[in-house]
Amino acid sequence: MRPEARSTAAVRLIAAAVLAALASAAAWGSSGLAASGASPLRQHPERSCAVPPHLAKGQIVVAVVVDFGGVDAKVLVSCVTARTGETGAEVLQAQGRATGYPTPRYDESGLLCAIDGYPTSGCGAQSGGHYAYWAYWHGGKRWRYANDGPGEWTVARGDVEGWRFEPDGSASPSDPPPRAASSASGLETSAATVRGATTTTSTADGAGPIASAGTGSSTRPILFFACLALIVLLGAGALIRARRAHGHVT
Amino acid sequence: MLRARQQPLHPIAWWSWAGSLAIAASRTTNLLLLGLILAVVAWVVTTSRGSSPWARSFGALLRLGLFVVVIRLLIQVLFGDRVPGDTWFVLPSVPLPHWAAGVTIGGAVTAQAVIGALCQGAQIAVILACFGAANSLASSFRLLRCVPAGLYEVAVAVTVAISFTPQVVLSIARVRDARRLRGRATTGLRGWRGLAVPVLDGALERSVALAASMDARGFGRRPTSPRRRRLTAGATLGGLVGLGTGLFEVLDSGSASGVGLAVIVFGGALVIGGMAASSHGSRSRYRPDRWLGAEWAVLGAGLVAVAGVVAAGGSDPSALTQPLYPLALPAVPISALAGVLLAALPSVIAPTSALGRARLQEAVA
Numbered sequence: 001m002r003p004e005a006r007s008t009a010a011v012r013l014i015a016a017a018v019l020a021a022l023a024s025a026a027a028w029g030s031s032g033l034a035a036s037g038a039s040p041l042r043q044h045p046e047r048s049c050a051v052p053p054h055l056a057k058g059q060i061v062v063a064v065v066v067d068f069g070g071v072d073a074k075v076l077v078s079c080v081t082a083r084t085g086e087t088g089a090e091v092l093q094a095q096g097r098a099t100g101y102p103t104p105r106y107d108e109s110g111l112l113c114a115i116d117g118y119p120t121s122g123c124g125a126q127s128g129g130h131y132a133y134w135a136y137w138h139g140g141k142r143w144r145y146a147n148d149g150p151g152e153w154t155v156a157r158g159d160v161e162g163w164r165f166e167p168d169g170s171a172s173p174s175d176p177p178p179r180a181a182s183s184a185s186g187l188e189t190s191a192a193t194v195r196g197a198t199t200t201t202s203t204a205d206g207a208g209p210i211a212s213a214g215t216g217s218s219t220r221p222i223l224f225f226a227c228l229a230l231i232v233l234l235g236a237g238a239l240i241r242a243r244r245a246h247g248h249v250t
Numbered sequence: 251m252l253r254a255r256q257q258p259l260h261p262i263a264w265w266s267w268a269g270s271l272a273i274a275a276s277r278t279t280n281l282l283l284l285g286l287i288l289a290v291v292a293w294v295v296t297t298s299r300g301s302s303p304w305a306r307s308f309g310a311l312l313r314l315g316l317f318v319v320v321i322r323l324l325i326q327v328l329f330g331d332r333v334p335g336d337t338w339f340v341l342p343s344v345p346l347p348h349w350a351a352g353v354t355i356g357g358a359v360t361a362q363a364v365i366g367a368l369c370q371g372a373q374i375a376v377i378l379a380c381f382g383a384a385n386s387l388a389s390s391f392r393l394l395r396c397v398p399a400g401l402y403e404v405a406v407a408v409t410v411a412i413s414f415t416p417q418v419v420l421s422i423a424r425v426r427d428a429r430r431l432r433g434r435a436t437t438g439l440r441g442w443r444g445l446a447v448p449v450l451d452g453a454l455e456r457s458v459a460l461a462a463s464m465d466a467r468g469f470g471r472r473p474t475s476p477r478r479r480r481l482t483a484g485a486t487l488g489g490l491v492g493l494g495t496g497l498f499e500v501l502d503s504g505s506a507s508g509v510g511l512a513v514i515v516f517g518g519a520l521v522i523g524g525m526a527a528s529s530h531g532s533r534s535r536y537r538p539d540r541w542l543g544a545e546w547a548v549l550g551a552g553l554v555a556v557a558g559v560v561a562a563g564g565s566d567p568s569a570l571t572q573p574l575y576p577l578a579l580p581a582v583p584i585s586a587l588a589g590v591l592l593a594a595l596p597s598v599i600a601p602t603s604a605l606g607r608a609r610l611q612e613a614v615a
Binding site for chain 2 (some may be wrong): 089232
């Protein structure tokens with residue numbers, strides 16, 4: 001990690017990770033692939049990001065580093081098989097499916113709220129001048145704070161996707177990067193240590209992912225439809241009254 | 251407390267009621283809750299509005315809200331964030347250079363993206379409808395009479411700001427009539443093109459003319475020394491600026507930070523001080539709007555709606571948002587729904603326009 005590299009990182013201003021899931025030009029091949037719905041992604045069986053011999057043509061292996069940012073140093077490293085040109089969001093979705101944790105949660109504006117079900121509620125919660133958010137990083141020689149959202153970034157061979165939860169972040173490149181090697185080869189060489197840390201789940205504090213998202217689908221259909229009927233009734237009543245008043249005047 | 255009266259409700263009661271419902275709407279993207287707020291507002295407007303020309307403001311702003319929703323959806327589909335999720339259809343996309351990060355044209359359109367945009371658009375539409383309801387229910391000219399004496403110095407600006415929306419509604423009707431008489435199109439794109447400029451121009455001009463005539467007639471002027479007037483006006487204006495920045499600070503950070511609260515308290519004290527200093531001296535009012543039991547009830551009904559929504563958000567924040575991952579029916583937050591439903595009470599409390607008209611006719615006969 002060269003010092004001048006760090007200074008160039010400071011130039012990258014846009015907190016695109018906060019506005020995660022921005023657009024994807026999705027460019028070539030988006031039509032067939034995105035329309036297929038069911039993603040071809042799956043976790044590679046052996047926990048190594050080395051390219052397996054039976055990989056189909058056009059497929060790549062992407063390492064996804066998910067750092068939960070707690071004091072407990074819980075870092076998940078997963079290797080996900082993807083097609084070239086798939087977006088970071090799709091890779092992250094596949095990571096969730098592969099690890100068995102809830103898939104990522106976004107809010108209405110497309111802001112990434114939770115990875116692996118963490119945090120359970122809230123989205124980029126602001127307190128004072130700080131945000132509790134998932135920062136998006138691209139691997140390489142060093143971690144680079146993403147200038148784009150995961151819906152926009154397309155993965156290529158040898159990519160490492162980094163995510164770190166910043167409980168007290170400034171939403172800028174000065175936030176700390178994921179605590180793992182930033183390059184695929186780095187993840188390979190330090191595989192023993194890194195993966196030792198990754199596979200252990202910290203149960204001591206609540207910083208780890210939870211098994212179920214608990215999206216509060218306690219919606220009772222009867223109550224819902226009763227409420228809907230009430231709205232329709234009130235609206236229809238208002239409409240009839242308005243019509244009658246209009247007819248009376250003219 | 252009901253009472254027989256020909257006089258309409260105090261305009262500030264209606265404005266605070268509508269403002270409360272707008273605040274409630276701004277805290278939720280739950281379509282069920284937004285729908286109920288809209289239905290309640292529409293019901294109260296149709297039962298309690300008078301026959302004044304600006305009573306049609308609600309319909310106009312309802313249409314504007316619909317327009318906002320359509321635009322929000324169109325922008326989301328064409329240029330919006332590529333929100334991941336269940337793909338509905340794929341638009342042809344144009345690859346943009348890397349420096350144009352954050353901007354896209356076309357691409358995969360997901361159910362999550364469209365429904366999320368719909369919820370956000372609906373929220374704005376409901377807030378607009380609440381604003382329209384306030385304009386429909388309360389006369390802006392009566393509201394103007396309630397402007398505190400400290401603000402009379404900025405009477406022109408206040409008058410233009412308050413009376414612009416009802417003037418637009420009046421202006422639309424007038425320009426429409428004129429175009430119809432001349433045999434020009436009044437509907438469709440051609441009609442709108444011919445309508446937009448004269449309407450905006452006319453409404454602003456009439457608002458300014460009203461303000462100027464009020465100013466010329468010495469609206470709000472009192473025999474005080476110029477120095478005192480400058481002092482009170484400065485205090486009021488400074489206090490309002492402080493209130494605004496403090497509120498922005500608190501609302502923006504989402505928490506009551508120390509600095510924001512301090513600025514709000516300081517600004518509030520300045521405003522109160524300025525208004526108290528300027529309101530001394532006697533002024534007579536012709537048939538003043540009175541604040542009685544019905545006004546308290548209408549104000550309370552609005553506050554109950556806010557309290558219900560805040561309580562629902564406190565116990566379960568996800569109940570106030572549209573669940574997107576996975577897509578599901580919105581939750582049914584009982585306390586919020588009950589609160590919003592109670593906000594429909596003014597339709598019973600407020601003297602209905604029909605009743606008022608009947609009484610007036612009796613009195614005339």
